[in-house]
Amino acid sequence: MSALVQPGPFQPEQVLRDFGVGAGAIVTFTGVVRDDGGNLAALEIEHYPAMTQSSLTAYGHEAAKRFQLSDWRIVHRHGRLEVGEQIMMVATAARHRHAAFQAADYLMDWLKSRAPFWKREISRDGSTRWVDARDSDEHALSRW
Amino acid sequence: MTFDVLYFAWLRERIGEPSERIESSARTVGQLVAELAAKDDWHAAAFADMSAVRCAVDQELADMDTSIEGAREIAFFPPMTGG
Numbered sequence: 001m002s003a004l005v006q007p008g009p010f011q012p013e014q015v016l017r018d019f020g021v022g023a024g025a026i027v028t029f030t031g032v033v034r035d036d037g038g039n040l041a042a043l044e045i046e047h048y049p050a051m052t053q054s055s056l057t058a059y060g061h062e063a064a065k066r067f068q069l070s071d072w073r074i075v076h077r078h079g080r081l082e083v084g085e086q087i088m089m090v091a092t093a094a095r096h097r098h099a100a101f102q103a104a105d106y107l108m109d110w111l112k113s114r115a116p117f118w119k120r121e122i123s124r125d126g127s128t129r130w131v132d133a134r135d136s137d138e139h140a141l142s143r144w
Numbered sequence: 145m146t147f148d149v150l151y152f153a154w155l156r157e158r159i160g161e162p163s164e165r166i167e168s169s170a171r172t173v174g175q176l177v178a179e180l181a182a183k184d185d186w187h188a189a190a191f192a193d194m195s196a197v198r199c200a201v202d203q204e205l206a207d208m209d210t211s212i213e214g215a216r217e218i219a220f221f222p223p224m225t226g227g
Binding site: 045047050076108120131132 | 154221
């Protein structure tokens with residue numbers, strides 16, 4: 001049960017080492033920098049260092065309680081990330097798959113709208129633009 | 145009271161500083177915002193549309209009615225876009 005915030009890349013197999021021992025179901029989700037319009041060079045992710053770790057840990061504990069997870073891990077990067085790089089990963093471990101899937105979904109909804117990260121797109125021509133929060137992400141929270 | 149006020153993302157850019165130390169008698173986030181917005185054009189621009197501003201008091205998410213009495217660090221930022 002841990003949350004990690006770091007600038008550098010992570011190896012999923014390392015994140016999953018000794019994870020969820022004894023669980024019947026492990027679900028992982030990995031977010032990747034994608035280029036929808038063919039013009040994106042990279043993302044710059046800003047965060048609020050004093051708050052990030054504690055908020056990720058709080059959402060992890062909440063998910064564990066709610067879905068009776070035996071283990072969870074969150075890794076989230078900040079700084080400059082090129083297209084194709086992994087941004088973040090959540091892993092959830094439970095007795096059965098339904099709880100593990102739901103907990104991963106729940107964690108992603110909370111991380112997207114309530115963890116203190118802000119994405120800025122850097123285009124190939126060097127111009128930058130802050131990514132707007134989506135109403136659909138905000139609405140997703142009301143499911144829980 | 146003295147507060148450390150932090151800004152992130154485009155709020156930081158509009159104000160031109162990542163943080164500032166503010167002496168204020170404000171008792172809620174909303175009162176502090178009113179004081180900050182009156183400081184100069186940059187602050188006014190940052191706080192012009194409060195529907196696009198979120199806040200944390202001592203690293204806990206807060207709203208405009210949240211008390212800041214005894215708080216040390218007030219942060220303002222746009223809606224989060226993590227994940």
